Amino acid sequence: MSDSTLSKQAETASGYGYFRARMRHYAKPFRQASRTSRWLVFAGLGILIFFTLVAAVGPELYGFGATQYRVETAPGQFQQIPQLAPPSATHPMGTTRDGFDVMARVIGGAKLALIVMGLAVSVAMLIGVSLGLASGYRGGPIDRILVTVMDSVYAFPPLVLAIIISFILGAFISPGVFSAAFAVGVVYIPQYFRVVRNQTLAVKQETFVEAAQSLGAKSRSILTRYVFFNVVHTVPVLLTLNAADAILTLAALGFLGYGVQPPTPEWGYDISQAITDVSSGIWWTAFWPGVAIVTLVTGITLVGEGVNDVVNPLLRARGASGPRLPRRQKKPRKGADVEDDSYAVSVRDLRVGYRTPKRPLWAVDGVDFDIRYGESLGLVGESGCGKSTLGRALMQLLAPGCRAYGSVRLGGEELIGQSERRLRQKRGDDVAMIFQEPMTRLNPLMRIGDHFVEMIRTHRSKISRKQARAMARDVLSQMGVPPSRIDNYAHELSGGMRQRVMIALGIVLNPKLLIADEPTTSLDVIVESQILDTIAALLGNKSAGLLMITHNLGIVAETCDRVAVMYAGRIVESGPVDAIFNDPKHPYTRGLLASTVSLETTTLHSIPGYPPDLLDPPSGCRFAERCPYAMAHCTEADPALTDVGPSQSAACFLYPGAGQDVPAGLTPPSGNPQVVGI
Ligand code: SF4
Numbered sequence: 001m002s003d004s005t006l007s008k009q010a011e012t013a014s015g016y017g018y019f020r021a022r023m024r025h026y027a028k029p030f031r032q033a034s035r036t037s038r039w040l041v042f043a044g045l046g047i048l049i050f051f052t053l054v055a056a057v058g059p060e061l062y063g064f065g066a067t068q069y070r071v072e073t074a075p076g077q078f079q080q081i082p083q084l085a086p087p088s089a090t091h092p093m094g095t096t097r098d099g100f101d102v103m104a105r106v107i108g109g110a111k112l113a114l115i116v117m118g119l120a121v122s123v124a125m126l127i128g129v130s131l132g133l134a135s136g137y138r139g140g141p142i143d144r145i146l147v148t149v150m151d152s153v154y155a156f157p158p159l160v161l162a163i164i165i166s167f168i169l170g171a172f173i174s175p176g177v178f179s180a181a182f183a184v185g186v187v188y189i190p191q192y193f194r195v196v197r198n199q200t201l202a203v204k205q206e207t208f209v210e211a212a213q214s215l216g217a218k219s220r221s222i223l224t225r226y227v228f229f230n231v232v233h234t235v236p237v238l239l240t241l242n243a244a245d246a247i248l249t250l251a252a253l254g255f256l257g258y259g260v261q262p263p264t265p266e267w268g269y270d271i272s273q274a275i276t277d278v279s280s281g282i283w284w285t286a287f288w289p290g291v292a293i294v295t296l297v298t299g300i301t302l303v304g305e306g307v308n309d310v311v312n313p314l315l316r317a318r319g320a321s322g323p324r325l326p327r328r329q330k331k332p333r334k335g336a337d338v339e340d341d342s343y344a345v346s347v348r349d350l351r352v353g354y355r356t357p358k359r360p361l362w363a364v365d366g367v368d369f370d371i372r373y374g375e376s377l378g379l380v381g382e383s384g385c386g387k388s389t390l391g392r393a394l395m396q397l398l399a400p401g402c403r404a405y406g407s408v409r410l411g412g413e414e415l416i417g418q419s420e421r422r423l424r425q426k427r428g429d430d431v432a433m434i435f436q437e438p439m440t441r442l443n444p445l446m447r448i449g450d451h452f453v454e455m456i457r458t459h460r461s462k463i464s465r466k467q468a469r470a471m472a473r474d475v476l477s478q479m480g481v482p483p484s485r486i487d488n489y490a491h492e493l494s495g496g497m498r499q500r501v502m503i504a505l506g507i508v509l510n511p512k513l514l515i516a517d518e519p520t521t522s523l524d525v526i527v528e529s530q531i532l533d534t535i536a537a538l539l540g541n542k543s544a545g546l547l548m549i550t551h552n553l554g555i556v557a558e559t560c561d562r563v564a565v566m567y568a569g570r571i572v573e574s575g576p577v578d579a580i581f582n583d584p585k586h587p588y589t590r591g592l593l594a595s596t597v598s599l600e601t602t603t604l605h606s607i608p609g610y611p612p613d614l615l616d617p618p619s620g621c622r623f624a625e626r627c628p629y630a631m632a633h634c635t636e637a638d639p640a641l642t643d644v645g646p647s648q649s650a651a652c653f654l655y656p657g658a659g660q661d662v663p664a665g666l667t668p669p670s671g672n673p674q675v676v677g678i
Contacts, residue, residue, distance in 0.1 A: 047299025108265030128192020136200025344545030
């Protein structure tokens with residue numbers, strides 16, 4: 001085989017490979033969509049394809065023309081088609097008052113409807129999207145003028161606008177198919193304009209656009225490569241919805257006599273001509289065009305609904321059927337009696353899974369812990385180990401497509417499986433969360449006091465607005481925020497003050513459990529220290545428990561009584577702060593502590609490798625690949641949490657009770673890893 005043939009084959013093969021890869025990429029959202037969404041698209045497409053085939057080949061295959069009122073019986077001899085003949089073998093849908101075959105009219109009407117629909121939505125999309133992009137990106141006087149014009153057009157009732165345009169075009173140009181399509185299309189231009197402009201305004205504020213601008217990219221390049229592809233994802237949905245609407249608008253125009261010129265077949269016009277027939281018992285002249293309109297509009301709407309589910313990742317995830325547990329639930333492991341009322345929260349065998357196209361991803365995989373009133377537990381681990389998912393699971397604030405199993409008892413009441421109504425009552429009242437980035441959590445259009453009034457009165461309807469504001473002032477001053485700031489907006493406060501407001505909002509109703517998720521990430525060290533002191537002081541009256549989620553071990557040392565170390569969705573070690581910091585037992589905890597920089601640090605340490613892929617977690621100990629003490633059986637069996645000291649437990653085969661015999665002569669590591677090494 002010659003070199004050129006080989007290179008051609010390679011080119012073809014790589015070209016084909018590239019094509020397949022692109023197709024797989026585009027088909028991915030479709031594969032990820034729920035079965036219902038896919039069936040909606042299939043059913044809608046089936047109807048659309050049927051009508052397209054009917055419109056394309058129907059006139060050729062069917063024996064009668066849409067405007068034919070006589071048949072040639074012999075060369076030069078014609079016979080009129082009988083008027084108002086009922087459905088028969090010759091005329092399966094009957095004939096009209098003008099002697100037209102109804103089925104031929106329905107077929108001709110399908111062709112006209114599809115042409116007008118295609119032209120109308122294309123015109124509207126091209127004009128609306130282009131103007132929306134330009135207006136949103138450029139801003140200034142052009143934007144103001146275009147917004148005014150589009151808002152004026154949008155304010156018109158769509159059908160009235162279509163009639164006016166159709167009337168003008170019919171009078172000055174010609175009342176043909178293109179005039180009808182343009183009249184229908186103009187109605188939808190403002191919809192595309194408004195959606196695309198608003199999205200463009202949001203996208204142009206994004207940091208990746210700013211980064212492109214800082215690199216000197218031209219406006220045209222930014223608009224086409226950065227903005228366009230981030231705003232057009234809503235267009236397919238709008239397009240399908242408008243397509244269905246275009247069929248109805250065309251039919252309405254035809255019905256009112258403003259559509260295409262008779263005797264061109266058009267469903268709306270044919271129904272208007274058949275109205276008097278219905279009262280005489282002649283049903284077929286209006287029935288079949290009506291069925292055609294309803295069926296085609298239903299088909300396009302089904303495609304639109306399906307496309308919406310497919311292109312919108314949130315809906316995709318919501319429609320998803322979440323991951324399922326094996327049939328038999330694991331029994332709650334050893335630990336506190338879940339009915340013990342000294343616990344603010346008791347968690348047993350908590351599993352939180354996300355649905356993915358391949359298999360469930362268990363971000364939290366069988367976690368047990370308790371927090372007493374007045375006690376604080378620090379939850380630490382690398383990014384992606386499941387800490388934040390666990391925190392949200394305690395509030396049952398889970399992302400779409402995510403489910404929690406197991407048991408979470410808050411003050412003795414089970415939360416898993418509770419109704420959304422009951423969960424809403426618990427959130428903010430019995431369990432509160434302090435998030436990082438308080439600026440994004442406070443409504444920028446509400447005064448600080450209004451946040452408190454809304455929160456308090458949602459849970460305590462008998463408390464008046466005045467009393468709620470008094471409670472807000474009390475709790476703000478308790479947090480070190482001058483009560484006079486109650487009428488400020490979030491942007492008028494410093495970062496530290498905003499976080500204090502968030503904490504005040506969290507504790508104003510005396511919750512049983514406070515969850516702080518990286519509460520000091522965006523704050524400087526002085527403010528961080530003040531906030532941590534404030535949080536620690538909250539536990540003084542023993543009325544609440546605290547779960548501190550952080551990757552910062554220093555914060556845990558300062559604030560918490562106990563620590564739980566998470567790795568790859570599981571708690572691998574837990575115990576009192578002193579024990580965990582001075583004598584951690586699990587190799588991962590030791591590596592984590594050794595990686596912490598302190599004033600005494602002379603050598604920087606890091607844990608080699610990366611956490612495992614939770615979609616396909618390894619068998620045995622999940623830390624085995626990175627563990628300096630890994631033994632042969634570590635990759636075969638799962639270590640169970642076992643007692644390794646007073647109130648301290650670790651999941652590691654280096655210690656008896658984890659499920660495997662400890663090899664004779666093995667000395668587990670001990671002491672402070674920052675001093676003695678891991
Ligand atoms: Fe290391 Fe084995 Fe312990 Fe896992 S079980 S942490 S691999 S020694």
